[in-house]
Amino acid sequence: MSELTKILLVDDHQLIIEGILSCLKNIDGLEIETANSCDEAFSKIKSNIQITPFQLVFTDLSFDNQSQNSNLDGGEALIKAIQEEEISIKVGVITGHSETNRVFNVIHNLNPSAYILKGNCSTDELNFAIQKMLKGEVYYTHEIHQKLLKRALVEIQMDDVAIQILKELPRHAKISNLEGLIKKNDGSLLKVRSIESKLSKLRTDLQANNNTDLVLKAKELGIVD
Structure with a gap:
């Protein structure tokens, strides 16, 4: 037995x-x-x-x-x-x-x-x-x-600029308000057009319908608090 x-x-x-x-x-x-x-x-x-x-x-x-x-x-x-x-x-x-x-x-x-x-x-x-x-x-x-x-894939796609944008986005009513806040690796500041382009790519990557949905999905994945 x-x-x-x-x-x-x-x-x-x-x-x-x-x-x-x-x-x-x-x-x-x-x-x-x-x-x-x-x-x-x-x-x-x-x-x-x-x-x-x-x-x-x-x-x-x-x-x-x-x-x-x-x-x-x-x-x-x-x-x-x-x-x-x-x-x-x-x-x-x-x-x-x-x-x-x-x-x-x-x-x-x-x-x-x-x-x-x-x-x-x-x-x-x-x-x-x-x-x-x-x-x-x-x-x-x-x-x-x-x-x-999915979490692993998103982490690969994330960079410091993306995380900065996702953290700042809920604090501002307009995307234009982010200009002067988001820094590239070389310390230079992103213009509004570059921020909007980055947001568009993030929405595609996370399959988000809009920026509010994007932030919610980033929180669900633990990318931002």
Whole structure:
């Protein structure tokens, strides 16, 4: 008989846990435990290290049931705690958070082995993710993968002038007001025509309908605050 893969599922909504469990029950070879808070999850992970350690943990990012006494206030804090203690366990994220900037920061800073969206979660996807994680590989759901590619492409296209324009644009009623504020790399100032040309290219690159839409998309991508 082959050894079971021990998984910890962490979410503060019991209905979500039940939904994910209904998918996981159709996958052979799993032993699954659950936790409703990050503190409880971390305690279970540590207490099982010397007995039968968890091989995988799937956690949400946001938890609404945290109190002032909670040590770990969300999924990011749980992942950081696991990494700081150098616990040998593969961590995956199952969440509703699909905002490009949030996704990018979690993956860039924490490097989870999987990033799956709750709305598209299925038995097949979970099984595929689990097999990839057990092999030491990474799995991101298709939508997340596309967002990361778009973010990387936009970063390549961005330069200091573009970022200056995007930061200043919401502060001024007219584009002409930006003249004298935007500097090129050599320190010289951009004329209005050059600023308008740059804005046109940015709208095309980010597929924005207008300058207001452009700023919103730049914020979504985390290019500007």
